[in-house]
Every structure is written in structure tokens, then in C-alpha cells.
Amino acid sequence: MSAVAWIAVGSLAAWGWLLLGQGFFWRTDQRLPRREAPDQWPDVAVGEAPDHWPDVAVVVPARDEAEVLPVSLPSLLAQVYPGRAEIVLVDDGSTDGTGELARSLSERHGGLPLRVVSPGEPEPGWTGKLWALRHGIASARADGSEYLLLTDADIAHEPDSLRELVAAARTNGLDLVSQMARLRVASGWERLIVPAFVYFFSQLYPFRWVNRTGARTAAAAGGCVLLRAEAAERAGVPESIRQAVIDDVSLARAVQRTGGRIWLGLADRVDSVRPYPRLANLWRMVSRSAYAQLLHSPLLLTGTVVGLALVYLAPPVTLCAGVWGHDAAAGWAGGLAWAVMTGTYLPMLRYYRQPLLLAPLLPFTALLYLLMTVDSAVQHYRGRGAAWKGRTYARPEAAPDR
Structure with a gap:
């Protein structure tokens, strides 16, 4: 030949x-796991929610996000959650009034309580997002929250998103549950490039490999990560991954390495609202x-x-x-x-x-x-x-x- x-x-x-x-990376059937009742949750019947809804802190790192907050933040404020939940928005040195806008949106829409904190400039050896997450997670730990929802400022959630994430984590014994938000696809370049971005990611980190028991492959999607606070402390995050640019994969790896169970799949009701109109x-x-x-x-x-x-x-x-x-x-x-x-x-x-x-x-x-x-x-x-x-x-x- x-x-x-x-x-x-x-x-x-x-x-x-x-x-x-x-x-089978090319399949798209890895969605939020159904509510099951493994041995470690004997008080929860299959298909039912947990009897006890744990406290959750929603941590949102935000730097110059005034453009997208009016769309994304109201969706977090409107979460319908049976337990106690609050939002900690970390204003990471914004120059466009991100913090002030967040407060005004909270006053206008009501819903979950919102706190805005400002950590100052990152110390040497830290990337900006992880520096912001460090302060948001520390604030949540001080309040005794059992779970952390780490979500980007450009991510919009349906009203039941938090409830379903916690139910899936709690009833399946998962320490980390991450959903790959459906990215915006509107312009011609977005149609050409965005679906391929998720396709290539799943090829590199097949979701089935991530989700099986005893997996060696670890990955997460940083826009939507529900993390058990105890697992975060055990893994030493975010301090242990403070320099990581690809922080979501590093986070999943740290949790898995310290014995945590992780899950990653595609989202049906979690969307990115950030536009990428041009190449x-x-x-x-x-x-x-x-x-x-x-x-x-x-x-x-x-x-x-x-x-x-x-x-x-x-x-x-x-x-x-x-x-x-x-x-x-x-x-x-x-x-x-x-x-x-x-x-x-x-x-x-x-x-x-x-x-x-x-x-x-x-x-x-x-x-x-x-x-x-x-x-x-x-x-x-x-x-x-x-x-x-x-x-x-x-x-x-x-x-x-x-």
C-alpha cells in the first residue's frame, strides 16, 4: 500500500x-444520577429525597461579571431548597461594580440570602479563581455548611437545581457531583466550536470512567460542582490545588485521591449564559x-x-x-x-x-x-x-x- x-x-x-x-465517550446519557438508597443511607427509600436536607453554601467567584449577573444570579436567588442555603458571592477585585450589582439584585429579587465578600488580591502562588474560592469556602465552613455548591458567575440554574444536586449526592453517597453546564450556542462560531469543546473534553475524560466505582480517571466541570465540605477539608482544597489553572479537574483529582466518590455528567437544567459571539x-x-x-x-x-x-x-x-x-x-x-x-x-x-x-x-x-x-x-x-x-x-x- x-x-x-x-x-x-x-x-x-x-x-x-x-x-x-x-x-463510549461519544454517548450523552450520563445525566444526574437517579435517587438511590445505598447501604450507607438505609433511612432513604429508593426514589425518595433525604429526610434531612443539609445546610448548603453556594459559593460564586466573580470578577468583572456585571454583564452576566442580571441573568445568572436571580436563578440562584430563586432556588427552592427544603433546607438552609445561602449564597456567598466573592467579589474578586472587580472594577465594574459586580459586588454592588449583586447586592441590588438580591434586594430586588429576594429569595436565598446573599453575602458579598472581597478577599483582596491573590497571594503569590494562587490563581485568582481559587483565591476567591478559598475565602468563599472559609466563610461557608465558619457557618457549618455541610455542602458547597461551587458555581461560576455565568451559570444559570433552574429553580430545583440545588435540591436535585443535593438529593443525588446524599442518596448515592457521592462526595462530589458535577454537571457540565450546557454552554451558550447562538452565533455561527459557537455552533461550530462549542459542542466540539464538550465532545473533546469527554473524549479526554470519559464520563463513564469518571463515574465508575474505583475509577482512576477524575474530572469535573467547574461551572457546577456540589462538594461535601468534609471531603473538601480531607482533600485540603483549595489550598492543595492553589496554582491550578484547570482547577475543576485538579479538584476532582484531589477529592478522589483522598477516598472521595465523584460523579460527572451533562446538565439538562444548568446553562452558561456567557456569550462567545466571535471566534x-x-x-x-x-x-x-x-x-x-x-x-x-x-x-x-x-x-x-x-x-x-x-x-x-x-x-x-x-x-x-x-x-x-x-x-x-x-x-x-x-x-x-x-x-x-x-x-x-x-x-x-x-x-x-x-x-x-x-x-x-x-x-x-x-x-x-x-x-x-x-x-x-x-x-x-x-x-x-x-x-x-x-x-x-x-x-x-x-x-x-x-
């Missing part, structure tokens, strides 16, 4: 493994932490570029080369690999309610992600590191290995 045909066959073999051997917005979202995920390693960067090219770019290229060069083996193998790739992407497009005709465009989207990853490395070596909201972290700690 020709070299092109061998590349096509290699890509097809890779897709055969991804289809069957990577935790530049999405580019910054991905590139700011992509090289940190690769541990700032040139070797891992090279392997990632080669892997993305073989898995995602080779199928359409070898198909076209096979057709134009009358190379039947290259054409058939490349076409089959592209078909398998397209098929695995369809469930994610359905979840995001997007046209299925976008599925064959996944190689182009993967090329954009490849370029974003390379740009992330370039920015790192230029000393810009992971830049976000006016702060730059030159060489932060990446998420730990699985």
Missing part, C-alpha cells in the same frame, strides 16, 4: 479504538489553558499535534488524496474513518440541538483547536501564560495526571 493508504488505515484503527475502547472570544477561552493541560511540555505538545492530525485531519485528506490519486485503499480507509468520526459526533450535536449537518465539519473544528493549542504554547513562551480577566499566570500548575 502507499504511504497515504497506511496513514488512512492508521486513522481508521484509531477511530475503531475511540469508538469502542474509550469509555476571538472562543479562541481565548481555549488557548488560555490548553498548554497547561499539556503540563507545559513540548513533547506532549508535539504528540498532541501529531495525534490531532492523524485522528481528525487525516480522514478527509486521505479520502480526497485517494479519490484524486486513484488510490482505492486510501480512499476507502479515509472515508470510513471520517464516517465513524461523524457518527460519534452526532449525539453531542443532538444534545445541543444543532443541525446534524455540522457533524462532517468536525475535522475543520479540530484544526482550529490544534491551532489554539499551538497558540497557547506560543503565548506561554512569550511570558503571557494563562491570561484571564486582567491577570496572567506565567507558569501555573496544570491539572494532575489521571
Whole structure:
């Protein structure tokens, strides 16, 4: 066979493994677990809520979030929760009146009580979000809250979100329950890139692997994490992960490493309201932490570029080369690999309610992600590191290995 045909066959073999051997990452059926009653909760009947609803502190780190708070914060204030719950919004050095806006929204909408705290600038060795979470969690611990809902300022929750999260955690004996919020998909670039972002994340951290008992794979989605306070203290978070840019994966790993049970799935009633209307917005979202995920390693960067090219770019290229060069083996193998790739992407497009005709465009989207990853490395070596909201972290700690 020709070299092109061998590349096509290699890509097809890779897709055969991804289809069957990577935790069925492409399926979208990992949703909030049903209320069950394991042995450690004998007083809770299957399908019923806990008899005792624990105290919960909702911790919201916020830095210059005045644009999205009018949409997201009222959804937290409106939570219908049978136990005691309060919101601690950590105003992380905002310059746009985030704290004042939060107070006015609380006065206007009522609902759960709200406290706004300001921790000041991060100490050396801390990323901004984890510095804010440190103060929010400390405030919650002082009040004796049993659970912490860590949720970003751009995340909107349906009124029963907190109740269902606590019920799932309590009746399934889980220390950490995280839902991947449904990201906003409105502009053309969002339709092209956002579903693929979740698809690639689930490929790297298959939800089924995360959720099985005794799992070695750990991950969470930082926009919505319900965490048992005792598990957080046992894992030493956030202090133990204070430098992490990819803080959600690092948090899940810390909880799992200290014996905690974790769960991760897709959300049905938790949504991100942050807009990414232009390619530049999405580019910054991905590139700011992509090289940190690769541990700032040139070797891992090279392997990632080669892997993305073989898995995602080779199928359409070898198909076209096979057709134009009358190379039947290259054409058939490349076409089959592209078909398998397209098929695995369809469930994610359905979840995001997007046209299925976008599925064959996944190689182009993967090329954009490849370029974003390379740009992330370039920015790192230029000393810009992971830049976000006016702060730059030159060489932060990446998420730990699985």
C-alpha cells in the first residue's frame, strides 16, 4: 500500500479504538444520577429525597461579571431548597461594580440570602479563581455548611437545581457531583466550536470512567460542582490545588485521591449564559489553558499535534488524496474513518440541538483547536501564560495526571 493508504488505515484503527475502547465517550446519557438508597443511607427509600436536607453554601467567584449577573444570579436567588442555603458571592477585585450589582439584585429579587465578600488580591502562588474560592469556602465552613455548591458567575440554574444536586449526592453517597453546564450556542462560531469543546473534553475524560466505582480517571466541570465540605477539608482544597489553572479537574483529582466518590455528567437544567459571539472570544477561552493541560511540555505538545492530525485531519485528506490519486485503499480507509468520526459526533450535536449537518465539519473544528493549542504554547513562551480577566499566570500548575 502507499504511504497515504497506511496513514488512512492508521486513522481508521484509531477511530475503531475511540469508538469502542474509550469509555463510549461519544454517548450523552450520563445525566444526574437517579435517587438511590445505598447501604450507607438505609433511612432513604429508593426514589425518595433525604429526610434531612443539609445546610448548603453556594459559593460564586466573580470578577468583572456585571454583564452576566442580571441573568445568572436571580436563578440562584430563586432556588427552592427544603433546607438552609445561602449564597456567598466573592467579589474578586472587580472594577465594574459586580459586588454592588449583586447586592441590588438580591434586594430586588429576594429569595436565598446573599453575602458579598472581597478577599483582596491573590497571594503569590494562587490563581485568582481559587483565591476567591478559598475565602468563599472559609466563610461557608465558619457557618457549618455541610455542602458547597461551587458555581461560576455565568451559570444559570433552574429553580430545583440545588435540591436535585443535593438529593443525588446524599442518596448515592457521592462526595462530589458535577454537571457540565450546557454552554451558550447562538452565533455561527459557537455552533461550530462549542459542542466540539464538550465532545473533546469527554473524549479526554470519559464520563463513564469518571463515574465508575474505583475509577482512576477524575474530572469535573467547574461551572457546577456540589462538594461535601468534609471531603473538601480531607482533600485540603483549595489550598492543595492553589496554582491550578484547570482547577475543576485538579479538584476532582484531589477529592478522589483522598477516598472521595465523584460523579460527572451533562446538565439538562444548568446553562452558561456567557456569550462567545466571535471566534476571538472562543479562541481565548481555549488557548488560555490548553498548554497547561499539556503540563507545559513540548513533547506532549508535539504528540498532541501529531495525534490531532492523524485522528481528525487525516480522514478527509486521505479520502480526497485517494479519490484524486486513484488510490482505492486510501480512499476507502479515509472515508470510513471520517464516517465513524461523524457518527460519534452526532449525539453531542443532538444534545445541543444543532443541525446534524455540522457533524462532517468536525475535522475543520479540530484544526482550529490544534491551532489554539499551538497558540497557547506560543503565548506561554512569550511570558503571557494563562491570561484571564486582567491577570496572567506565567507558569501555573496544570491539572494532575489521571
